Amino acid sequence: MAVALGAAAAGSRRTGAGAWLIVRVSALVIAIGLLGLVALVAQSPRFPFVAWRALCANPALEGGITAWLAAVTLHAYFGFDGIVKDYVHSPRVRLVALAVVALGLAAFFAYGLMAVFA
Numbered sequence: 001m002a003v004a005l006g007a008a009a010a011g012s013r014r015t016g017a018g019a020w021l022i023v024r025v026s027a028l029v030i031a032i033g034l035l036g037l038v039a040l041v042a043q044s045p046r047f048p049f050v051a052w053r054a055l056c057a058n059p060a061l062e063g064g065i066t067a068w069l070a071a072v073t074l075h076a077y078f079g080f081d082g083i084v085k086d087y088v089h090s091p092r093v094r095l096v097a098l099a100v101v102a103l104g105l106a107a108f109f110a111y112g113l114m115a116v117f118a
Contacts, residue, residue: 019081019082022074022075022078023074023075023078023079025071026071026072026074026075026078027071027075029067029068029071030068030071030072030075033064033065033067033068033071036064040055056116062116062117065116066113066116069108069109069112069113069116070109072108073105073106073108073109076101076105076108077101077102077105080098080101081098081101084097084098
């Protein structure tokens with residue numbers, strides 16, 4: 001009779017609980033940020049660019065946007081990480097693929113920060 005074992009009991013060094021928690025928390029942050037954006041746009045549909053710039057200059061909003069960017073970046077990385085680990089079997093190709101993903105997401109995050117703090 002087969003016994004279902006957890007990843008740690010089966011000899012794995014990691015259970016994936018940390019990544020699972022990061023993905024769930026980042027999904028909540030992303031959803032809250034998008035709901036806030038939708039509420040803001042619905043409240044004032046003809047928001048001129050100058051008003052957006054003044055709103056984004058608020059330090060609290062800058063922090064919120066930075067947290068949202070970090071959540072999107074982490075969520076995307078762990079999503080790609082799972083896909084690459086499931087479908088790419090060569091360790092070298094896996095390393096290159098995850099490095100390309102990490103560099104692309106780092107560029108996304110840096111560009112987002114430049115847009116917020118410019």
